[in-house]
Amino acid sequence: MFNGPALLRLAFLGLVSAVPLERTHPVTYSHWYDDELALLELSLLDPYPALGKPRLTFKPDGTFKITVFSDLHFGENPWDDWGPQQDVNSLKLMNKILPDEKPDYAVINGDLITGENTFKENATTLIDQIVGPFNAAGVPFSTTHGNHDNQKNITHQEEILREQQVAPLSYTRLAPNGVGGQDGPGNYWVPIPAPALVLWFFDSRGGFTANATSTAVPDWVDESVTSWITEQTERMEEEWGPSEDRSALAFMHIPPHAIIKVQEGGIDSTKNPGLNADTLGKGSVQAASDEPFWEALTSKIKNLHAIISGHDHGNEWCARENNKNVVFCFNKHSGYGGYGREGWGYGVRNFIFSSPDPKVPVQSWIRLEDGETRAHVTLDSSYGR
Template structure:
């Protein structure tokens, strides 16, 4: 029996409908949305990260930051229009907003994407889980507002409390392709606090329940579309808080081979499971499932550390891990860091990915090709 994903029913409703649909059609989480496709053999994806709307909304400098964030989003979309956008966490500084207007900031930050008619999806960060806001509330507002939002809720029992945003998005070579050539995976690293009056701290790692779900989904993809190893189906992985292995990578970073701003020293609270000694290694179930079941990963992509932009290969898994670029004017920063996005440019049939940092003023830097030789 194949799995029919639907956008209008709870995720992973199961039906025996093999006589009605081909296996490829059955494994489709977005039957009522346009296919995400390459354009003339190219697929450009830009990552907006750490926008932090709503910070200090009752002071003059908070709204000014939001206006500047509006400007950088519009500028990037005009200078270097992508085919797809990922918003990789900390959309809103939830601790500074009021319950009655928290999700309304979603209306503002999504407006440039809606006006540009660009498909997109989100992960959510530790500042998106607060007493007056939650990942789920932001997602529900996003999906309601934006027809081209591909964010969706994980099935019941996957992700833990405050970690509802675990899902994947298929990307096809063209509208008629029977199976995708690229899969975008999104994982919820949680963090922050539960919503409501009796708020408590949330774990800051991808929940262990996500690991068997990855195995299940990967098996379903192989069954419907053929083995990723044999077909060459590629992957790109997103989670807001970086895994703890990035702390080790930073210690041996070679700026000539692994370029990009490296101004944010990773320490306590900067990677998954690092808030206290009892949570160390808690993300490993997820991380090992990514390693073991998601094949042909171009990179895993993370935010949270606003002053970092580099990509480095983890020698223990051979996976390349990348930081985004701090996009928003909210959140901590430094005048010399600037604001922009990380962009990925894929060419159909190539196993490598070209990636670079695009700044608000249109300049680019830290351009590298992520291939089998990168970081070796």
């Protein structure tokens, strides 16, 4: 179907690989195109319109709002009444918050499914439930995947492929072959043209392999992602102009290793408002092996307003990492599955851009299921200093 140059151009995007399409992504992309001409007409740096997705833009008033869900943990204890009821509760939260907040875009930042609990024969059908509220609300969205999404009964790739089948407004993509390491295929970006904003999504992996011997999967963004970040940012500058002219946000489920020292340095409830109930340490952040990724993330992606993670359900603060001069924010635990404590509550983190101008500060806050808001911060150059 494709000649050599076409394959190489599309492989750069991550839409196909350098090996035959049928072997690599049999469900993901092959049915989205009628002929080679449609593929070759793709903008290398905004594939989504050609994939049948609406072009994402700031509103006429210059705003763009993102609502972030995290740690839904669907599929727990399917053998009793308690587990399915938690999924019902999580869906109720999602179906309340989406029409209330009316985001322009949404993110689910990892641990969609508790893969060690759910049954293998129907694990991917939980994705149908999870994306249902986004389909119903007509909200475009992306997902990252977490350590509980790589387990004996599910993998990141299986979840992504299912999402692409059942969610027309999903902007989630698979990384090109060779990017992401073992069981880490969810590395991609979503542009908000002019382009004014790039949303980056990284696969922090973790969990266990889905086979009979089930071994541990490394719990950090693989080093192969570093060269990919460099390649992608260089291409963006070639086609879009200086990176200083646009904003960025970065999402990954497990927090970078460097955030341990941020918490150890002190989280001030006034300067860094929000719940601070989980102490970071082994297992609650990426392993120190994430250093190459951390270096590429913080040096190559400019105007990075925040790096956002979930994983630690008891935290919801934002703070500045001073060595790299970047802001890190926790999500809010959204799902009734997974661990929690009385009084923590369930909700989302919102971000609102008031202008496409990357120099204009971004507002962020936690919104709980009952409508309460807290931990409002202005992410500007002085935040967290």
